[in-house]
Amino acid sequence: MPKIKVITDSTGYITREYAEKENVTIVSLNYVFGEETGKEPFPGEFDEFYNKLSTTKLFPSTSQPAAGEFLDAFNKAFEEGYDEIIAIVLSSKLSGTYNSAVLAKNMLENKMITIVDSQMAASNLRFLVEDAVKMAKEEKTSREIENHLNYKKMNMHVYLTTETLEYLSRGGRLSAVQATVGNLLNIKPIIELNNGELKLLEKLRGKNKALSAIIDKVPSNVEKIGVCHVLDVEDARKLKSKLEEMFPNAIITIDELGPVVGAHLGPKGIGVCFY
Numbered sequence: 001m002p003k004i005k006v007i008t009d010s011t012g013y014i015t016r017e018y019a020e021k022e023n024v025t026i027v028s029l030n031y032v033f034g035e036e037t038g039k040e041p042f043p044g045e046f047d048e049f050y051n052k053l054s055t056t057k058l059f060p061s062t063s064q065p066a067a068g069e070f071l072d073a074f075n076k077a078f079e080e081g082y083d084e085i086i087a088i089v090l091s092s093k094l095s096g097t098y099n100s101a102v103l104a105k106n107m108l109e110n111k112m113i114t115i116v117d118s119q120m121a122a123s124n125l126r127f128l129v130e131d132a133v134k135m136a137k138e139e140k141t142s143r144e145i146e147n148h149l150n151y152k153k154m155n156m157h158v159y160l161t162t163e164t165l166e167y168l169s170r171g172g173r174l175s176a177v178q179a180t181v182g183n184l185l186n187i188k189p190i191i192e193l194n195n196g197e198l199k200l201l202e203k204l205r206g207k208n209k210a211l212s213a214i215i216d217k218v219p220s221n222v223e224k225i226g227v228c229h230v231l232d233v234e235d236a237r238k239l240k241s242k243l244e245e246m247f248p249n250a251i252i253t254i255d256e257l258g259p260v261v262g263a264h265l266g267p268k269g270i271g272v273c274f275y
Contacts (some may be wrong), residue, residue: 013126014129028065060259093197
């Protein structure tokens with residue numbers, strides 16, 4: 001059977017340990033923050049970025065990896081003896097990462113490379129990567145893996161809320177006036193990742209109401225839930241134990257959101273990814 005290599009980008013927020021153990025290559029997205037340019041790091045390494053975000057009025061811009069970075073990752077995988085590559089990346093409606101991966105694939109015309117647009121991010125992207133790794137070990141073909149991922153991503157959901165509207169305003173998703181009025185009224189948005197795009201679903205007063213509304217969206221037959229947060233471990237733990245009571249059969253993890261996704265929510269942003 002052909003040996004399949006799994007490659008993804010940094011917005012699945014996969015731990016360094018998992019990536020090393022399973023030999024998954026992570027191609028990082030980039031951020032520019034004032035004078036500083038950086039690559040999105042691994043979970044556990046985000047504090048410095050968020051501390052800067054909360055103590056300055058600047059807002060970072062983010063960009064996809066260059067096609068050359070995917071090309072390097074692809075070439076290295078073939079040099080390591082892999083026969084085929086499956087690259088699973090952030091939603092193409094949120095970033096040009098998918099386009100960079102496709103561009104790199106086209107530079108290696110005679111190689112077996114499959115690029116999957118996850119239409120997802122965060123824990124859901126990680127879940128897809130974990131499935132691909134498991135299926136590759138089970139000697140499934142790249143076509144079988146691709147079909148599975150494309151089917152599965154259609155049944156995944158993401159709902160997020162924020163502590164403050166300031167970062168949505170700084171990122172240009174709300175006007176300064178909307179953010180100021182909303183904060184005075186304690187308005188919390190519920191943001192949904194739907195069809196690969198982030199959309200404002202509804203606005204509620206108070207974080208508890210927003211979190212209750214998010215919990216209500218989780219179906220009784222849920223299999224996996226990632227409680228995603230930005231520097232909000234305490235609330236994430238509370239949310240996890242509430243979900244564990246309600247869904248005893250589900251696998252539930254707590255996952256950090258890195259700069260590319262988390263900057264728009266700001267510190268204490270929180271939500272769930274599930275299928």
